[in-house]
Amino acid sequence: MVRRMKAKDVPAVAQIEKECFSQPWSEHSLMRYADDKDSIFCVCEIDGVIVGYAGMYYVYPEGDITNVAIREEYRGNGYAKALLEHMISVSKEHGVTEFTLEVRISNTKAARLYEKLGFKNEGIRKNFYDNPREDAVIMWKHCT
Ligand SMILES: CC(C)(COP(=O)(O)OP(=O)(O)OC[C@H]1O[C@@H](n2cnc3c(N)ncnc32)[C@H](O)[C@@H]1OP(=O)(O)O)[C@@H](O)C(=O)NCCC(=O)NCCS
Structure with missing residues (x-):
């Protein structure tokens, strides 16, 4: 189940950041995006466990995807795709028409995920x- 990140989810999300990234966002940094109106941060919860999360800032009409991560043992089940599809759909309802992100040039798994969602x-x-x-590939999805 994908839903908005709440303050109570932040410790679990910060733990996922630590497990997945060499420069993880801290609990403090993540906390300001819980129930924030200028961004959409969502978690994927399965049987009471936060298995992953994703975040996007709004700079209207653009949405900048900043984070996507799924705990290793839960990968390959469509959870990242479900998170991003949900966030893109909700953001479109709020007037976001262009989506962008950066991805490490070596991160082919993530790049495939984004391509599957229509990013180029x-x-x-x-x-x-x-x-x-490392260099970043800049990807965009245009919905206009
Ligand atoms: C990238 C990541 C978020 C994918 O999460 P996931 O839940 O396993 O992805 P999904 O199951 O939703 O996969 C959706 C699509 O992504 C691509 N993909 C996901 N894992 C892949 C893999 N191991 N190899 C190739 N493509 C892959 C596929 O196109 C897949 O669609 P398909 O299953 O129909 O072929 C996850 O591997 C992760 O958390 N990695 C570490 C953090 C990270 O790199 N984040 C991205 C930073 S830009």
């Missing part, structure tokens, strides 16, 4: 990531 490569940001230093 539109450029490279050199040395966008640290730890390790």
Whole structure:
């Protein structure tokens, strides 16, 4: 089940960040997006367990997807796709028509996920990531 991230979900989401990223967002950083109106952060909850989450900022009419992560043992079940489809659908109702994100050039799994959702490569940001230093592919999905 995909639903909005609430303050009570933030410790579990911060743990997923630690497990999945070399520069994880802290609980403090995540807390300001719980029930926030200028962004949409959602969790995927299965049998009472937060198995993943995703986040997007609104810069109307654009939505910038900032985070997507699923706990390793729950991957390959369509949860990331369900999270992003839900967020894109809700965002469209709020007037967002263009969606963008950056992905590490080596992260082919994530890039396939985004392509499946209709995102296309539109450029490279050199040395966008640290730890390790790596270029980002910039992807966009245009819904107008
Ligand atoms: C990328 C990630 C979010 C995918 O989550 P997931 O729940 O396993 O993905 P889904 O099951 O929803 O898969 C949806 C699509 O993504 C692609 N995909 C997902 N896992 C893949 C894999 N191991 N290899 C190739 N493609 C893959 C496929 O196109 C898949 O569709 P399909 O199953 O119909 O072929 C997950 O691997 C993850 O959390 N990785 C670590 C964090 C990360 O890299 N986040 C992205 C930062 S930009």
